[in-house]
Amino acid sequence: MKPVQLEVQALTDAMERAMVRKDLATAKHHSRVAEVCLRIGKHLSLSDAELALLELSALLHDIGKLGVDDAILKSSQALNQGQWEQMRAHAEIGFRLLRGFEELPGVAEIVHAHHERWDGAGYPRRLKGAETPLLARVIAVADAFDAMVHGRPYRAAVSEALAAQEIMQHRGTQFDPDVVDAFVAGLNPVGLPVSVHATLWHGLMT
Numbered sequence: 001m002k003p004v005q006l007e008v009q010a011l012t013d014a015m016e017r018a019m020v021r022k023d024l025a026t027a028k029h030h031s032r033v034a035e036v037c038l039r040i041g042k043h044l045s046l047s048d049a050e051l052a053l054l055e056l057s058a059l060l061h062d063i064g065k066l067g068v069d070d071a072i073l074k075s076s077q078a079l080n081q082g083q084w085e086q087m088r089a090h091a092e093i094g095f096r097l098l099r100g101f102e103e104l105p106g107v108a109e110i111v112h113a114h115h116e117r118w119d120g121a122g123y124p125r126r127l128k129g130a131e132t133p134l135l136a137r138v139i140a141v142a143d144a145f146d147a148m149v150h151g152r153p154y155r156a157a158v159s160e161a162l163a164a165q166e167i168m169q170h171r172g173t174q175f176d177p178d179v180v181d182a183f184v185a186g187l188n189p190v191g192l193p194v195s196v197h198a199t200l201w202h203g204l205m206t
């Protein structure tokens with residue numbers, strides 16, 4: 001490995017350890033999201049450099065949660081408005097944490113934008129369509145899928161098939177249509193039965 005790669009590895013390892021200490025579920029979530037992102041990225045024909053940037057950004061996308069109170073992160077109750085505002089601040093906190101690292105060009109901007117929506121109703125800047133970096137649009141789909149499949153302290157988990165259907169229902173509103181299509185194309189490696197895959201494709205066409 002080149003010295004710069006070693007520094008980046010040391011940095012991501014340190015951040016991973018900090019996240020594990022803070023909240024184990026969050027750390028596991030990052031690696032699962034990175035895996036789904038890579039499947040989507042391959043179906044979008046991203047270059048090796050783009051896939052590497054996507055993986056790194058996915059691994060770090062919720063790093064800003066290091067700055068959110070444990071009581072909010074681990075709450076089993078529905079969050080009130082003030083608590084949601086604190087939770088949402090993690091996108092901005094992550095951006096500010098990462099933007100100083102010259103070894104990670106582009107990562108801060110992607111992390112900043114991972115909760116934006118295709119229709120402009122996301123946060124923190126309400127970016128619309130392609131104003132959001134493509135790799136952040138990929139993370140948005142993979143993040144939502146993982147959050148549904150593995151649940152949250154305040155929300156029960158659902159099956160992969162149901163989560164995928166939910167993603168498809170928000171194709172063109174919450175999510176970039178091309179990214180959703182690439183996600184669906186990569187579903188079989190996630191382990192869905194072929195029949196479910198076919199049903200989802202049918203849903204896409206109607």
Ligand SMILES: [Fe+2]
Binds near residue numbers: 061062090114115
């Ligand atoms: Fe997030």
